[in-house]
Amino acid sequence: MFPLPNGVAYNSYLINDEKTALLDTVDAAISAEYLENITHALNGRQLDYLVINHMEPDHCANIEEILRRYPSVKVIGNPKTFQFFRQYYTMDMSDNYIEVKEGQEICLGSHTLRFYMAPMVHWPEVMVTYETSKGILFSADAFGAFGAISGNIFADELEYDSYFLDEARRYYTNIVGRYGNQVQALFKKLSGLEINMICGLHGHLWRGDMIPYIMDKYDKWSKYLPEKKGVVLAYGSMYGNTENAVNALAVKLAQRGIKDIRVYDVSKTHPSYIISDIFKYSHVVFAAPTYNMNLYFPMDSLIRELAVLNISNRKVSLIGNHTWASAALKNMTEMISNMKNMEIVGTPIDIKSSLREDREGELDNLADAIYESMDD
Numbered sequence: 037m038f039p040l041p042n043g044v045a046y047n048s049y050l051i052n053d054e055k056t057a058l059l060d061t062v063d064a065a066i067s068a069e070y071l072e073n074i075t076h077a078l079n080g081r082q083l084d085y086l087v088i089n090h091m092e093p094d095h096c097a098n099i100e101e102i103l104r105r106y107p108s109v110k111v112i113g114n115p116k117t118f119q120f121f122r123q124y125y126t127m128d129m130s131d132n133y134i135e136v137k138e139g140q141e142i143c144l145g146s147h148t149l150r151f152y153m154a155p156m157v158h159w160p161e162v163m164v165t166y167e168t169s170k171g172i173l174f175s176a177d178a179f180g181a182f183g184a185i186s187g188n189i190f191a192d193e194l195e196y197d198s199y200f201l202d203e204a205r206r207y208y209t210n211i212v213g214r215y216g217n218q219v220q221a222l223f224k225k226l227s228g229l230e231i232n233m234i235c236g237l238h239g240h241l242w243r244g245d246m247i248p249y250i251m252d253k254y255d256k257w258s259k260y261l262p263e264k265k266g267v268v269l270a271y272g273s274m275y276g277n278t279e280n281a282v283n284a285l286a287v288k289l290a291q292r293g294i295k296d297i298r299v300y301d302v303s304k305t306h307p308s309y310i311i312s313d314i315f316k317y318s319h320v321v322f323a324a325p326t327y328n329m330n331l332y333f334p335m336d337s338l339i340r341e342l343a344v345l346n347i348s349n350r351k352v353s354l355i356g357n358h359t360w361a362s363a364a365l366k367n368m369t370e371m372i373s374n375m376k377n378m379e380i381v382g383t384p385i386d387i388k389s390s391l392r393e394d395r396e397g398e399l400d401n402l403a404d405a406i407y408e409s410m411d412d
Contacts, residue, residue, distance in 0.1 A: 043184030054145030061098035116161035171232035181239030206312040213345040219258035266296030266317035288403035323355035348376035
C-alpha cells in the first residue's frame with residue numbers, strides 16, 4: 037500500500053536465559069534468512085517460548101515453520117491471537133499454546149515477561165510485552181517506522197530528524213493514525229513502568245533520551261495535535277489552472293512571513309506523504325476542480341482517507357474550480373465539516389476556469405486569513 041524507497045525492517049527478538057523466548061516472527065519474504073539467524077542465535081539450544089504480540093502476516097508468517105522446527109515450543113498469546121491463527125493457518129496448535137491475560141507474567145530465569153493488552157494498536161489482538169528486570173518494552177507495531185536498518189540499530193546512533201522521523205511519522209499516521217484513543221489508552225497502562233528501551237517490530241530501537249523524544253511525538257500524533265505551525269497545500273489540477281492558483285497562494289503566504297509551506301499535487305504524490313505532513317502541520321489548503329459533476333477523484337480519495345484516519349484539530353482553507361457547474365467546493369466543504377474540530381479559515385474561493393486579475397483580491401484575503409489564524 038505504501039512506497040518504501042528505503043525498504044522496511046522486520047524485527048524479531050530472542051532472549052537466551054534459563055528458558056529461551058522468541059518474540060514475534062517476520063514476513064515470508066525473508067523466511068530463509070530469518071530461520072538461519074534463529075538457528076545461529078540459539079546455538080543448539082531448544083526454543084521454549086514464542087510470544088506473539090501481533091498476528092499481522094508480516095510478523096506471523098513463520099509461526100508454523102517455528103512449530104515444525106521446535107515442536108515442543110509453547111506459543112504465548114491471547115484468545116484473539118489464536119482465533120486469528122486459526123483463520124490464517126491449518127496447523128493444530130492445541131498442545132502448544134498458552135493464553136495469557138492482562139498483567140500475567142512468565143519467568144525465563146533472570147528475565148520475566150509481563151503482558152499488556154493493546155487492542156487496536158493497530159489490530160484487535162495486539163499486546164505488548166514488558167521485560168521487568170531491564171525495563172524493555174517489546175511494543176509490537178507501536179513506535180515503528182518505515183526504512184530498513186543500515187548497521188545502526190538504535191535511533192540515537194543516527195541523525196534521526198534528518199530523514200527517519202519523517203518515515204516514523206508516515207508509518208504512524210497511515211497505519212496507526214485512526215487509533216489515537218487506543219494509543220492513549222496504552223500510554224495510561226504503561227505510565228507507571230520504568231521503560232529503558234523500546235523494541236518495536238519495524239525500524240530502530242529506542243533508548244536513553246530518544247524514549248521521551250518518540251513518546252512526545254506519539255502523544256501529539258495520537259491526540260491529533262500538530263507538531264508545528266505550517267501550511268500544507270494539496271491540490272488537484274486538470275489543466276494547470278488550479279495549480280496556478282495554489283502556487284500564487286503559496287507565494288502570498290511566504291510574502292506574509294509564513295514558514296514551512298508544503299505544496300503537493302495529489303495526482304503525483306502518494307497520499308501517505310501528504311497525510312504525514314497534514315498530521316505534522318497546523319494548516320492545510322485543499323484545492324481541486326469539479327470533474328464529472330463531482331470532486332476531482334484523487335482529492336476525493338485523499339480527504340476520505342484523512343477522515344478514516346480521524347484527522348482533527350486542523351485549520352482548513354478551500355479552493356474549488358469549475359467551468360460550467362460547481363461541485364468540488366461544495367463536496368470538499370461537506371467532507372471537512374463532517375470531520376472533528378476542523379476549522380474552515382477564510383472565505384472559500386470558487387474559481388471559474390482560471391484565476392482572473394479581478395479576483396486576485398480574494399486570494400489575498402485568503403492569505404491574510406491564514407496568516408492571522410497562525411497565532412490563534
